[in-house]
Amino acid sequence: MRLRFVGLLVGAFVFLFPFYYMLVGSLQAEPDPSVAGAFPAGNLTLHNYSEIDKAISLGRSLINSGIFTGGVILGTLVFGVLAGYALARLQFRGRGLVFHLMLLIQVVPFQLLTIPLYVMIVRSYGLADSYLGMILPFAINSTAVFVFRQYFLQLPAELFDAARIDGASELSILWRIAVPLVRPALLTGVLLTFIGPWNEFLWPFLITKQQDLQPLAVSLTNYITTVASRAANPFGAVLAGACVLAAPAVALFLVFQRRFISSNLSSGVKG
Amino acid sequence: MRRGPLTRVLGEHPVGTAFVTPYVVFIAAVFAYPLGFAVYMSFHDYFFAAPGAIVDRPFVGFDNYATVLSDPAVRRAFGNVLIFLVINVPLTVILSLGLSTALNSAIRWRTFFRVSYYVPYVTASVAVVGVWLFLFNSNGLVNSVLGPLAPDPSWLVNSHLAMPTVAIYVTWKQLGFFILLYLAALQNVSADLYEAASMDGAGRWKSFLNVTVPGVRPATTLVVLLATVTGANLFTEPYLLTGGGGPDGASASPVLIMYQRGIEQGNPDVGSAIGVLLVIGVLILALLERRFVGSED
Numbered sequence: 001m002r003l004r005f006v007g008l009l010v011g012a013f014v015f016l017f018p019f020y021y022m023l024v025g026s027l028q029a030e031p032d033p034s035v036a037g038a039f040p041a042g043n044l045t046l047h048n049y050s051e052i053d054k055a056i057s058l059g060r061s062l063i064n065s066g067i068f069t070g071g072v073i074l075g076t077l078v079f080g081v082l083a084g085y086a087l088a089r090l091q092f093r094g095r096g097l098v099f100h101l102m103l104l105i106q107v108v109p110f111q112l113l114t115i116p117l118y119v120m121i122v123r124s125y126g127l128a129d130s131y132l133g134m135i136l137p138f139a140i141n142s143t144a145v146f147v148f149r150q151y152f153l154q155l156p157a158e159l160f161d162a163a164r165i166d167g168a169s170e171l172s173i174l175w176r177i178a179v180p181l182v183r184p185a186l187l188t189g190v191l192l193t194f195i196g197p198w199n200e201f202l203w204p205f206l207i208t209k210q211q212d213l214q215p216l217a218v219s220l221t222n223y224i225t226t227v228a229s230r231a232a233n234p235f236g237a238v239l240a241g242a243c244v245l246a247a248p249a250v251a252l253f254l255v256f257q258r259r260f261i262s263s264n265l266s267s268g269v270k271g
Numbered sequence: 272m273r274r275g276p277l278t279r280v281l282g283e284h285p286v287g288t289a290f291v292t293p294y295v296v297f298i299a300a301v302f303a304y305p306l307g308f309a310v311y312m313s314f315h316d317y318f319f320a321a322p323g324a325i326v327d328r329p330f331v332g333f334d335n336y337a338t339v340l341s342d343p344a345v346r347r348a349f350g351n352v353l354i355f356l357v358i359n360v361p362l363t364v365i366l367s368l369g370l371s372t373a374l375n376s377a378i379r380w381r382t383f384f385r386v387s388y389y390v391p392y393v394t395a396s397v398a399v400v401g402v403w404l405f406l407f408n409s410n411g412l413v414n415s416v417l418g419p420l421a422p423d424p425s426w427l428v429n430s431h432l433a434m435p436t437v438a439i440y441v442t443w444k445q446l447g448f449f450i451l452l453y454l455a456a457l458q459n460v461s462a463d464l465y466e467a468a469s470m471d472g473a474g475r476w477k478s479f480l481n482v483t484v485p486g487v488r489p490a491t492t493l494v495v496l497l498a499t500v501t502g503a504n505l506f507t508e509p510y511l512l513t514g515g516g517g518p519d520g521a522s523a524s525p526v527l528i529m530y531q532r533g534i535e536q537g538n539p540d541v542g543s544a545i546g547v548l549l550v551i552g553v554l555i556l557a558l559l560e561r562r563f564v565g566s567e568d
Contacts, residue, residue, distance in 0.1 A: 004373045004377065005373075007369075007370070007373055008374060008377055011384070011387075012384055014443070015391055015447070016387045018391075018403065018406065019390065019394075019402075021405070021412070022398070022399075022401065022402045025402070033405070033408065033410050033412050035415055038412060079293040079294055079297070080294070082291070082294070083291045083293070083294035085290060086287040086288075086290035086291045090283075090284035090286065091283040091284050091287070092281060092285055092286075092287030092288050092291075093280065093281050095287065095291075098294070101295075101298055102294075102298075105298060105302045107500065109500055109504045109550070109553070111504040112309070112526075112549060112550055113301070113306065113309070114529075114530070115312070115529065115533045115534070115539050115542040115543050115546060116304075116305035116306075116309045116312065116539075117305050118539070119312070119319075119539050120305065120308070123319055136301065137301050139297055139301075140293070140294055145294065170286045170287075195393050199393075199394070199395035199396065199397075201396065201397050201507045202506055202507065206534065217397045220398075220401075221510075221511060224397075224400075235401075235404075238401045238404070238405075239402065241401070242397070242398035242401035242402065243398075245395050246394045246395060246399070249393050249394055249395065250390060253386075253389070253393045254386065257385075257386050257389075
């Protein structure tokens with residue numbers, strides 16, 4: 001029993017230490033890779049944060065990340081809820097087909113579609129360096145559609161029958177009755193949709209060349225690969241940027257950890 | 272209930288079709304069409320041209336595939352992914368099953384452990400890569416702890432250690448998700464079986480092998496498949512951690528080469544051929560894994 005607990009503790013240390021080290025490194029004026037450097041006594045500064053802000057404009061990058069993520073969440077909430085409701089509660093031709101498509105595309109590796117998507121969105125539609133081009137391939141999160149469907153399925157059928165007999169349209173049933181009853185599902189959908197675009201690197205990296213449109217994950221990467229070698233304390237600045245990028249996702253996760261974990265379970269188990 | 276002919280064709284709630292239309296259009300535009308387009312490009316001499324320009328892009332059969340297969344960098348990248356999978360997949364299964372079993376019977380600090388294992392998974396790879404670069408640097412903390420045992424050249428610039436280090440990084444990053452999958456699966460293993468095993472005099476290790484491992488086999492199949500797909504998609508880590516697949520291509524992944532050939536060097540036809548080969552490779556691996564891990568179903 002004791003051995004098991006020690007194993008869990010070692011695991012937790014391995015998982016958490018890099019985060020602690022990220023924070024400590026971002027606050028040190030000089031990089032100190034020695035063992036003692038991991039436990040600084042005083043001498044902490046916010047200098048690295050102003051350095052990275054000067055280099056990549058943190059505010060602008062955060063706004064871009066926010067617009068990218070917000071667009072995906074909005075698309076998922078509007079169109080994903082509509083689709084999830086129809087898949088759960090409406091009988092129409094092709095429902096089974098759409099349902100199976102939804103499951104199928106979860107196993108299509110997105111990276112493999114990057115070349116054709118790049119050709120289409122950048123070359124054919126001229127959407128390079130635009131928020132629309134960034135959002136489009138992620139616009140509706142299929143895992144969220146699946147979660148919405150599961151929640152709508154759990155509502156009692158009598159509720160819908162009664163409203164239909166009263167002559168309510170499907171849209172008003174969805175908006176007035178179903179949506180208010182599945183608010184937790186909406187939160188779950190938002191949370192699991194959030195970490196996708198917020199952390200996404202490859203796609204926005206491919207289509208944004210203008211620095212003032214790049215999300216933080218992209219501008220920080222460009223800093224790591226190009227500027228960092230010439231900076232005075234490159235690691236400090238990189239770690240400061242990393243903290244800013246990590247903070248919103250980690251904070252959301254800590255506050256809503258129960259919802260996160262249950263949502264990933266339901267999406268994971270269906271395979 | 273009487274059903275008119277229209278109801279029979281469209282279903283009871285034809286408005287449902289309208290509700291799913293945006294989603295179906297999205298799937299068609301972002302998944303189905305690009306998938307077909309990738310296959311099309313891989314069989315044609317496809318190149319970038321100004322929008323609207325009419326250019327001839329002739330059918331070239333398997334030329335692009337021949338180019339890809341004779342490219343030593345591509346072959347190396349596919350070999351690298353195999354090294355990656357050989358390290359990452361077993362390590363993921365063993366560690367996540369071990370930790371989730373321990374966590375399942377832990378009473379104290381359950382939430383703390385669960386949360387700490389899951390934090391790397393929700394954090395952007397770009398952010399954690401920054402710390403790993405710092406930790407595994409030539410004079411980084413890991414090497415100062417190891418002292419004389421530190422490898423030379425250091426982890427990420429050593430051609431034998433670069434890919435294994437990337438594999439370990441990805442294992443660490445994804446493990447929390449797989450631990451949760453196993454935790455869910457463990458809830459379905461009947462407590463009676465453990466009782467029966469202990470009645471038969473099985474120790475903790477024996478009952479783990481004979482009850483837990485077979486009990487969570489469907490989850491293991493899923494974990495193996497998902498880890499394989501994640502490995503095949505590897506891009507950000509070699510791009511950043513080893514400075515673009517270094518040293519000298521030792522940690523390049525197929526997606527990285529696909530990006531270099533397809534977009535940086537402007538040969539989307541060759542890039543698509545790499546992508547199609549990668550999909551075929553993943554499908555074959557997935558079928559093999561299902562056969563050997565999944566079995567008896």
